[in-house]
Amino acid sequence: MRKDIITSAIGIVVLTVLLGIIYPLFITGVSQVAFPGNANGQKVYVDGRLVGSKIIGQNFADIVYKNGKPEMSDGNPVTTPDPHYFQTRPSGTDPADNDAATEFANYGPNSVVTKAALVANIQAYIALNGKYYPGGLTAAKIPVDAADTSASGVDPEISIANADIQAYRIAAIRHLSLATVDGLISKYTLGRGLGFSGEPGVDVLEINLALNRLSPSTR
């Protein structure tokens, strides 16, 4: 029994050093040498300023000013979607999707709360894109990913159908041809893993940065 206790106690300490310190340090070392960009979060800089991560979704919205000061709600500034940019998916992460803390929205399949959230998201999407889309938008025409909240709350991608609808608005506001915007969509669409796993999607931060490079003086 005494020998057993000694072995167990030493075992836990030795294995903690081995698996809890040496193993992560080793992986960090290899990663930082072999794939430093990925290991540090695929940071994106514009003019030397960190603007986000290529694989983390963010909110492309403007702060609402009231009497010259940002309007606040629950300690966070109230924002409105910036029509010059492609918009990411709705998020359950609070505030918006710009905090390090991620969370699920946990909207149930049979819940009136879910329906209300969906209706609000649909109305916001129509208000933003409806007048630019030929023939106008109805709920039935909206791709599901534009109304449903993502899982991580920081989904970096939107579906191609979602991007195609927003393209009309972007083209009109930025005075670009629809073909130009569609070209960008194709360029920044990430394919399926191994050609079959998952779904293609448009990386929203990357396409927005490309738009800014194309027509910088939009604001």
Next chain:
Amino acid sequence: MTFLGWLTIFLFVGLLTAFAIPFGSYLAAVYTGERTILDPVLRVPERLLYRILRVDPNNGQNWKQYAKSLILFSLFGWLLLYFILRTQTLWNFTGLNPMHFHSAPWNVTFNTTSSFMTNTNWQYYGGETTMSYFSQMAGLTVQNWLSAGVGIVVAVALVRGIVSRGGSSIGNFYQDMIRTILYVLAPLAIVYAILLVFQGSIQNFSGYLTAHTITGLTQQLGMGPVASQEAIKMLGTNGGGFFNTNSAHPFENPTGFTNFLEMLSVLIIPAALVFMYGKMAGNRRQGYAIYATMMVMFLGAVSVAYIAEAHGSPAQHAAGLHTAVIHGSTGGNMEGKEQRFGIAGSALFDTVTTVTSCGAVNSAIESFTGIGGAVPFANLSASEVIFGGVGTGLYSILLYVLLAVFIGGLMVGRTPEYLGKKIEAREIKLVSLGILITPLAALFCTALATASKAGRASIDTAVAHGPQGFSETFYAYLSQANNNGSAFAGYTGFIQPNAGNLGSHGITFADLLGGFDMVFARYAPILFALAVAGALVGKRISPAGLGTMRTDNPTFVVLLIGVIILVGALTFFPALLLGPIVQGLTPHLY
């Protein structure tokens, strides 16, 4: 539904089987002491560890000694982890707490420690707002390895008990543990972690970054040593996310490729252990029969989940959304799912992690449709025998195999025998207790939590109305009893108003009930499985005769599936009716 969706599912099954068969042979070599290709590299560190730990690998243990070592080892692991988590700020000198997080309260830490020791990884906390990098690495990552090891060695010990030809030894716990870590988990985890970084997972020690976005907002980006923890989290069927949103977070699971890889990595060891069993039993068909049983049930589960999720939810239809496949969108229930995984990649992932005790999620299970969400429920109700956790799955289904042999023996009127060993009253008593203890814990805790005011405090009343509140509660205790760890995540035992635990408090009732649920439902079945091993190990093997019931043919597979479904359904059907089935059968909104 799409062609590529179904293709993903079938390619997954094919590749899994193709990898698991040779890996099973390798495992058999590891646990019978034969030479393996890694011997030249690993013999030296292995011997060194034996010397440091004062282990004599030739000293075989009987089941009681084996169990005693296992319990002591787990106990010390629990104490060290609790200590590390509760003294989080004490380790700031390492520089591995850049956000200066304080410790979570004692009750939440009790739950978390029990959770990681039992391979459950139920999380009331969000990693990026609660845990320092030091706690994640030296605390949680370590138990990701060790709890996986404990599961595997129990399965190996039970197999030895079944196939041995006399004696009383079922192996040496410490030797099995060290060989599991060095020969099985480590090589896979190292290669896998680096592959994850290659695809975009992060692995660093920097503080959280603040980005200034192009529209003038700020965004905080959580950082940390993610890939090293992610790799062992999936391989060891642990499932505890570095981030709150687990494998949905792009830093944990960045691409469709990693999603596929993560699913394979969850099932590879549980699947290979089944083939290992066939090899060690000297009759590979015994392994194939069990594998077929698991695979039939797995395919059923994933098909139902995919069809249900592709159909969309009542809430979506009520809001006027069309959920059919259109050009550029898969349609379906994308609520709580990531674009890069899609419907099939989410339905398959969550089936894979709920048939096993992994419990990682890449989408919000609470947002699954009623029927889609009933699949994780059903998987848990089958007591984690469809592949199951690493090791857990094999020892649990072997208990069911013995039960099926007993029932089959009664039906044909012969003394039940398995692989030539007589199954008698003592074994069947132990088997029955081992099988029934997990459902008992799950239902008892659910009843207690539903009936008490203290229990209802944990329900997320903002979103969970009507049957969903019951589903949340039931899932919480079912998941913890099965050491799964996935959640209808609205259910909480931790109120954390600020990142870093200042001003946070736990819900003691949910934290403690869940903690005991996990520990009891983990270690009681382990003891019964080891006791069965002890009861069988010394039995004489009588040669198979004409009247011997065969356990390696399709008839037996059907019998085994029948027994598993019957036990699961009889135990859980009434409770399931009240939650997910009500939600699945009605278009009514609550």
